[in-house]
Amino acid sequence: MNYAIIAAGEGSRLVQEGVSLPKPLVDIDGRPMIRRLIDIFRDCDAESISVIVNEQMTQVRDYLETLREHIDVPLKLVVKSTPSSMHSFYEVSSVFPAGSKFILTTVDTIFRPDDFSRYAAAFAADNTCDGYMAVTSYIDDEKPLYIDADGDNIITAFRDEPFEGVRYISGGIYGLTTPALSVLSQCMERGVSRMRNYQRALVAAGLRLRAFDLGKIIDVDHAGDIEKARAFLSGE
Numbered sequence: 615m616n617y618a619i620i621a622a623g624e625g626s627r628l629v630q631e632g633v634s635l636p637k638p639l640v641d642i643d644g645r646p647m648i649r650r651l652i653d654i655f656r657d658c659d660a661e662s663i664s665v666i667v668n669e670q671m672t673q674v675r676d677y678l679e680t681l682r683e684h685i686d687v688p689l690k691l692v693v694k695s696t697p698s699s700m701h702s703f704y705e706v707s708s709v710f711p712a713g714s715k716f717i718l719t720t721v722d723t724i725f726r727p728d729d730f731s732r733y734a735a736a737f738a739a740d741n742t743c744d745g746y747m748a749v750t751s752y753i754d755d756e757k758p759l760y761i762d763a764d765g766d767n768i769i770t771a772f773r774d775e776p777f778e779g780v781r782y783i784s785g786g787i788y789g790l791t792t793p794a795l796s797v798l799s800q801c802m803e804r805g806v807s808r809m810r811n812y813q814r815a816l817v818a819a820g821l822r823l824r825a826f827d828l829g830k831i832i833d834v835d836h837a838g839d840i841e842k843a844r845a846f847l848s849g850e
Contacts, residue, residue, distance in 0.1 A: 615661060615715060617660050618663070618664040618665070618703075619648065619651055619666070619718075620699050620702045621665055621667050622694070622695065627835060628836070638671070638674045640834070642724060642834075647834065652689070658731055662687065664690040664692065665706070666692040667691070667693055668694065669694065678691050692706050700811075700812050703812075714792075715738065715790070715791050716790060718787070719787045723786045725829070725831045729828050729829045742822070743823065745822075747784065747826065748785035748788075748826055749785050750785045750829065751782055751827070752829075757774075758783040758784070759784040760773040760774070760776055760782070763781075768822060768825075770817065772784065784813070793821055800819075
């Protein structure tokens, strides 16, 4: 499996709330959150790990350049400032191995390693779907993306508003295959600029996407989320 991390955001909300470190380097469980992700991916049979950081994050870039000299998995680094996560995805996809499955996540997505391992293994073993979207029933997001799925957990729509019978929201973790990259290119050509609209385009293109319940997922958007994530991982 190949993995990718979007770490190109500015983390402006954390800075405004008094967090001095760049978001990817914030300690969550004794490690910077980006190192935690890399370690989890290595434990899940990573063939390669690709990361995009923005041009202003020199501290993060230096950290990753040093780190890749000491790990046993190819670490591909893209340094570019982008206007959105979808644009970051497009830029980092340029270094993905051709024809491979990959799992993409944002750097501030916090989950239990065992839950992620189940997810990665299920996606690797499934040759019937074009993608596995990690979902969660834990809703603590300012603007959640609600998942509409059939009885087999195949996604039929991504919705901005809750609806009767809704069970899940998007967890910000995307397991995808080569056809999804073609849709990404088409979205870029059309000026689509948000990940949620890209996900809608995947459904519109007829891709078969399975919703996989990853359990609790926390996004570190605010300073208070840091302690929340630490307590979650420590089992409190």
